[in-house]
Amino acid sequence: EAGVVQSPRYKIIEKKQPVAFWCNPISGHNTLYWYLQNLGQGPELLIRYENEEAVDDSQLPKDRFSAERLKGVDSTLKIQPAELGDSAVYLCASSPRGAGTGELFFGEGSRLTVL
Amino acid sequence: DAKTTQPTSMDCAEGRAANLPCNHSTISGNEYVYWYRQIHSQGPQYIIHGLKNNETNEMASLIITEDRKSSTLILPHATLRDTAVYYCIPTISGSARQLTFGSGTQLTVLP
Numbered sequence: 422e423a424g425v426v427q428s429p430r431y432k433i434i435e436k437k438q439p440v441a442f443w444c445n446p447i448s449g450h451n452t453l454y455w456y457l458q459n460l461g462q463g464p465e466l467l468i469r470y471e472n473e474e475a476v477d478d479s480q481l482p483k484d485r486f487s488a489e490r491l492k493g494v495d496s497t498l499k500i501q502p503a504e505l506g507d508s509a510v511y512l513c514a515s516s517p518r519g520a521g522t523g524e525l526f527f528g529e530g531s532r533l534t535v536l
Numbered sequence: 537d538a539k540t541t542q543p544t545s546m547d548c549a550e551g552r553a554a555n556l557p558c559n560h561s562t563i564s565g566n567e568y569v570y571w572y573r574q575i576h577s578q579g580p581q582y583i584i585h586g587l588k589n590n591e592t593n594e595m596a597s598l599i600i601t602e603d604r605k606s607s608t609l610i611l612p613h614a615t616l617r618d619t620a621v622y623y624c625i626p627t628i629s630g631s632a633r634q635l636t637f638g639s640g641t642q643l644t645v646l647p
Contacts, residue, residue: 425579463623463637464580512579523570523627525635527579 423447425528427513433534439501442531446495446515453490454525455481455498456512464512470496500533508535538563538626545642548618554611556641558624561605567626569600570635571609575620580637583609583622614645 426445434440446453451472456464467486469477472493481488485504490496500507510530516523541559548554560569570585584591584598586607591598597610611618623640 461639463621463639465637466635514579523568523585524582525580527581529577529579 425513425515425526427511427528427531429531430529431532431534433536434503435536436505437502439499440503440533441497441499442511442513442533444496444498444513444528446513447517447526449517450515450526451493451518452516453496454514454516455488455496456514456527458510458512458530460509467498467511503533503535505535508533538567540624540626540638542622542624542638542641544639545644547644547646548611548614550616550645550647551613554614554618554643554645556609556611556622556624556643557606558609559606560624560626563604563626564628567628569598569604569607570625570627571596571598572623572625572635572637573618573620574623574640575617580623614643616645616647619643619645 428443453470455467457467458464468481468488470490473490486500488498510532512527512530514525514527516525538560539562568585568587571583572580574580584593584596586598586600600607621640621642623637625635627634
């Protein structure tokens with residue numbers, strides 16, 4: 422079974438440029454998460470989707486960050502314009518419907534460097 | 537969510553048991569204890585979780601104290617591939633939708 426797929430793995434841009442990250446969750450997983458991980462710290466939740474609905478976006482900086490999950494499958498996280506402080510790893514995760522074990526399945530992340 | 541305290545770093549000799557402690561003295565009755573680990577340049581990986589009973593799976597064992605204020609993750613025979621940051625995360629009701637990661641413990645397995 423394929424895991425959570427993210428692209429690109431690495432991205433280097435200049436400040437004020439836009440950037441987008443793509444995530445394809447595990448097939449059948451209705452919950453999708455975007456996390457931000459700064460160097461030396463644990464991941465922090467940016468947004469959580471249940472199907473196509475964003476049910477928790479309280480930590481998403483909405484002035485420059487946006488996300489969408491059209492059709493409730495894959496998702497895109499966008500930053501426009503990027504700032505130096507946005508340099509970090511952006512992680513996508515998914516989990517299946519229902520409580521189950523409560524396990525989240527993470528992708529390998531997209532590492533952003535803003536110059 | 538309960539606050540957690542974990543050692544910043546630990547070393548373990550290859551082949552020996554690695555015991556990673558976590559203090560979660562403010563854990564509430566409906567919070568499970570989840571453990572994840574993150575190998576360098578990878579996303580976090582689920583290891584195990586429990587509510588009050590000790591748990592074991594193919595990766596590790598989880599020992600939770602009777603008062604549930606602390607727990608220990610045990611890797612019985614650590615290998616070099618177990619070098620990672622280990623996160624202890626109390627979260628509600630068996631659903632990990634509220635995962636809040638701390639800084640974790642950097643475990644280094646030494647040859």
